[in-house]
Amino acid sequence: MLIAGLCSACPAFAADDWTRYSNPRFGYSADVPPGFTLKQEGDNGDGAAFRSDDGRSRLLLFGTMVEDNDFAAEARQRIGWDRQDGWEITYDKVTPGWVSYSGARSTHILYVRGIALCDGSAAYFHLEYPRDALKRFNSVISRMVTSLQPAVGCNQAPLAAPGAAQN
Secondary structure, eight states, X not given: OHHHHHHHTOGGGOGGGOEEEXXXXXXXXXXXXXXXXXXXXXXXXXXEEEEETTSSOEEEEEEEEOGGGOHHHHHHHHHHHHHHTTOEEEEEEEOSSEEEEEEEETTEXXXXXXXXXXXXXXXXXXXXXXXXXXXXXXXXXXXXXXXXXXXXXXOSSOSXXXXXXXX
8 A cells, every 4th residue: 555655646657647749840759757748849840848747857859950960979969068058967878870868967867868860860858857856767767768769661760779877
């Protein structure tokens, strides 16, 4: 009973309430954790911003065009931007087909995953959450890494990339 009560107190991590976000402009999709509400969609159709019901976490899902079709260079540039924004990046792995990186700033953790898509574009999720929720978000990140996928027929992005690394 205690376990059931604890699980019901954390609806954001219940496995069966995930929703699927799909982006027709860039041709990608990803699972959105329960307890996250859509706050804004991009005016240009590139993605969406979600906020956790408790207001402590933020999720961005977005697509972007990759300059010179060099996904790895674009990913490194994003890591640099996050460093400039005050994030201390403690892990990063950049490949020609995917990127994962994470870091911390003050009381929050950042996890970013990106994949190369067809036609010189890429898709990313950018998840910020409180440090005190690190263990609870490990399974969320693992599922999101697996769920970030190109549209059917786009074979440029890897079908199976290594899972999430944690801080």
